[in-house]
Amino acid sequence: MKVLVTGASGFLGRAVAAAVRDAGHEVRTFQRRASGVDGVTDQRGSMAHAAAVRRAVDGVEAVVHLAAKVSLAGDPADFTRVNVDGTRTLLEAAREAGVRRFVHVSSPSVAHTGASIAGDDAAPASPTSARGDYARTKAAAELLALDADGPGFAVVAVRPHLVWGPGDEQLVGRIVERARRGRLPLLDSGAALIDTCYVDNAASAMVAALDRAEAVHGQAYVVTNGEPRPVADLLAGICTASGVPAPRLHVPAGVARAAGSLVEAVWRVRPGSDEPPMTRFLAEQLSTSHWFDQRRTRADLRWTPAVAIDEGLRRLAAAAS
Numbered sequence: 001m002k003v004l005v006t007g008a009s010g011f012l013g014r015a016v017a018a019a020v021r022d023a024g025h026e027v028r029t030f031q032r033r034a035s036g037v038d039g040v041t042d043q044r045g046s047m048a049h050a051a052a053v054r055r056a057v058d059g060v061e062a063v064v065h066l067a068a069k070v071s072l073a074g075d076p077a078d079f080t081r082v083n084v085d086g087t088r089t090l091l092e093a094a095r096e097a098g099v100r101r102f103v104h105v106s107s108p109s110v111a112h113t114g115a116s117i118a119g120d121d122a123a124p125a126s127p128t129s130a131r132g133d134y135a136r137t138k139a140a141a142e143l144l145a146l147d148a149d150g151p152g153f154a155v156v157a158v159r160p161h162l163v164w165g166p167g168d169e170q171l172v173g174r175i176v177e178r179a180r181r182g183r184l185p186l187l188d189s190g191a192a193l194i195d196t197c198y199v200d201n202a203a204s205a206m207v208a209a210l211d212r213a214e215a216v217h218g219q220a221y222v223v224t225n226g227e228p229r230p231v232a233d234l235l236a237g238i239c240t241a242s243g244v245p246a247p248r249l250h251v252p253a254g255v256a257r258a259a260g261s262l263v264e265a266v267w268r269v270r271p272g273s274d275e276p277p278m279t280r281f282l283a284e285q286l287s288t289s290h291w292f293d294q295r296r297t298r299a300d301l302r303w304t305p306a307v308a309i310d311e312g313l314r315r316l317a318a319a320a321s
Contacts, residue, residue, distance in 0.1 A: 001101075002026045003210065004060040006047070006090065007067030008035035011168050012105075012160065012202055016064055019203035020210065030056040031067060047086030054093045062101035062213070063094050064206055065145075068138065070170065076133045083137035084144070091148045100152060101213040102145065103206055106159045108222050108290065110139035116289040118193070121296055122159060122220045131284065146218060154217035156209045161224045161292065164238070165199035165312060166319035172238055179235075179244040185251040187286045190232025195224040195291035198312040201305035208303035221297040227309045228291035237309070241317035 003020050007013040008029035017037045021027045027040040030053075035042050045052030047067050057063065069082040087104070094102055110130050111123035125139035142157050149155035164171045178184040197205075205223040209216075236246035298304055307315075 001061040001210075002028065002059060003062045003064060004028050004030060004057055004099075005040075005064045005066065006030045006056070007065070007105075008037060008040070008042075009033050010066065010070075011165075011170060012163050012199060013066040015165075015199050015203040016066060016105075016206045019200075019207050020064065023207050023211075025062075025210075028056065028060060047082055047089065050089050050093070053086075053089050054097070057090070057093045057097040057099060060097070060099060062103070062210055063090070063099055064103045064105065064210060065090060066105045068105075068141075069134070071134060079133040079137040083134070084140045087141040087144055091145060095148065095153055100154065101210060102148070102153065102155045103209045103213060104142060104145035104155060104157045105206065106142040106145075106157045106220065107135065107138050108159045108161045108292070109135035110142055110159065112284075112290065114284045114288070116192070118289050118291065119293050121293050122222045125157075125220070142220065146220065149218040154213040156213050156217055157220040158205060158209050159220060159222045160197045160202040160205065161222060161290070162194070162196040163199050163202045164196055164316075166316055168199065172242065172316070175235060175238050176242045176244050179239045179242075179247060182245075182249075184235065184239075184247040185249045186232050186235070186247050187251055189250070190235070190247075191230050192286070193228040193289040193291050194231045194234060195226065195228040196234065196309070197224045198305065198307045198309065200307045201225060204306065205297075205301060205303050208301040212301050216300045219300065221301060222292040222294070223297055223303075224292055224294060225305050225307075225309055225312075226294045226298075228289075229309065231286060234309075237313045238316065241313045242320050 003025045005017040008017040009031040021039050029035045029040050030043050043056050069079050110125035113129045125142040127136045127140040130136045130139045145155050239246040
């Protein structure tokens with residue numbers, strides 16, 4: 001097929017564009033800067049410009065939509081403009097252009113309310129209960145996408161959880177930088193079980209969703225490695241592979257949540273030049289379990305992760321050496 005991949009200049013987007021290409025499809029990408037992916041056709045533009053979006057979908061048969069504003073803080077209007085309005089524009093343009101398959105890349109945060117998640121499947125997205133502007137707008141976008149599902153337009157939502165790997169600045173880069181500066185605490189004992197998704201596995205899951213869209217349309221799937229580990233072990237593994245000290249400082253989760261709420265309030269008035277050091281959402285993520293039942297995902301998508309966490313850490317260490 002001829003497939004449009006949006007957001008292909010990002011860490012996961014590049015991997016997805018390459019995986020779709022390697023699966024034998026013709027790939028066009030759409031984002032504000034070059035994707036850097038060999039063998040694809042880049043088309044630059046913004047999700048906020050309807051005419052550019054229509055040009056991007058012209059002549060394609062399928063879409064994998066990753067473009068989004070991803071941040072712990074920022075102007076709420078920016079999140080809405082990109083994540084909600086941009087998705088709506090893309091969905092309308094895709095249907096008008098005769099696109100038949102649409103894979104919407106979402107996030108487990110769309111259904112996270114701050115409590116632990118232990119072996120759950122994909123709960124319904126909730127724009128009112130999700131934590132933070134990113135999660136709330138991604139929840140609204142997922143609902144828009146799934147509402148657009150219908151005859152001749154098969155929509156699947158895929159929620160990869162905490163994607164990481166060599167070259168990742170969003171998760172690994174920030175963990176490493178904060179650990180290097182001694183500002184990466186463990187909340188409580190660091191025993192909360194967390195699952196993640198190595199980048200190659202997340203990308204192959206998108207290809208599987210693309211292939212299976214007409215059979216499983218209208219559904220949302222969480223994608224992980226299926227290897228939950230204590231957050232302290234995961235952070236230590238990433239830090240060791242990257243050559244920085246593992247975190248040793250322990251902070252009570254309640255204190256971190258309160259500090260995160262305070263930082264969010266200050267950031268709204270005087271935002272910093274980088275991500276805030278702590279938010280309530282981040283404190284909840286670091287102190288509560290979040291791992292998911294993968295049986296339905298693997299059965300419906302006919303997919304299994306190929307790269308285990310330990311192998312991913314070896315690859316991370318090799319890239320850092």
